[in-house]
Amino acid sequence: MRINKFLANSGVASRRAADQLINDGAVKINGRVCSLGDDVDLANDTVTVKGKPVNVVKKYDYYIMNKPKGCVCTVKDDKGRKTVMDLLPPSAKRLFPVGRLDYDTEGLLILTNDGDLTFKLTHPKNEVPKTYLVKTEKPVSDEDLQKLRSGVYIDGVKTKKCNVRLIETHKDGSKLHVTITEGRNRQVRKMFEAVNNNVDFLKRIKIGDLTLTGLNRGEVRQLNAREIDYLLNL
Numbered sequence: 001m002r003i004n005k006f007l008a009n010s011g012v013a014s015r016r017a018a019d020q021l022i023n024d025g026a027v028k029i030n031g032r033v034c035s036l037g038d039d040v041d042l043a044n045d046t047v048t049v050k051g052k053p054v055n056v057v058k059k060y061d062y063y064i065m066n067k068p069k070g071c072v073c074t075v076k077d078d079k080g081r082k083t084v085m086d087l088l089p090p091s092a093k094r095l096f097p098v099g100r101l102d103y104d105t106e107g108l109l110i111l112t113n114d115g116d117l118t119f120k121l122t123h124p125k126n127e128v129p130k131t132y133l134v135k136t137e138k139p140v141s142d143e144d145l146q147k148l149r150s151g152v153y154i155d156g157v158k159t160k161k162c163n164v165r166l167i168e169t170h171k172d173g174s175k176l177h178v179t180i181t182e183g184r185n186r187q188v189r190k191m192f193e194a195v196n197n198n199v200d201f202l203k204r205i206k207i208g209d210l211t212l213t214g215l216n217r218g219e220v221r222q223l224n225a226r227e228i229d230y231l232l233n234l
């Protein structure tokens, strides 16, 4: 990044005032006085202004993926299975998945190197709603719907109230939208097990209002500025 832009981005001075500081010989890159056209390597260079170090404003990367089933949400799998990292472009290798989707679950996954956003989206106290499309092995009764909505016991702990919308039901099973604000291990699958049913298909379709629109199974893209802003302000 050009040195004057770097100084402006770091909040040291306006672009014009930064030019003046550079012309005055007040700015050094790695201990050497720099000139106007010099570039800064954000990862490796040290910049000082009047002897004081300037902190690099780290730019984070944010990706959205439509995770297919058959891959794990870890950076490396000790069993050698395919991971979500294998689906990323080579330029995006130092990212981490935000939370987990099971090996057999598909859908919306965010990957970033922004630890604060990861914490925000995954910490239960923030209650970020996550919506899943669920297809069950057997029809879900009205009574089961009420139980799922008001909370069922998983490993001795009751799930929080959640939103369960029945889309359709027939003799071979039901299709539902389930919105939960917790993120317990295999929560949706276990909720249905708690009402003596099984999940045949599970896909996360929303985090907050963020959806997978336009992203086919297995595809990944960078989030745009509006989407990043939305998540950071959730």
Ligand code: URA
Pocket: 100, 101, 102, 105, 185, 186, 187, 188, 189, 190, 202
């Ligand atoms: N609930 C599950 O059971 N599995 C997931 O991957 C996500 C939520």
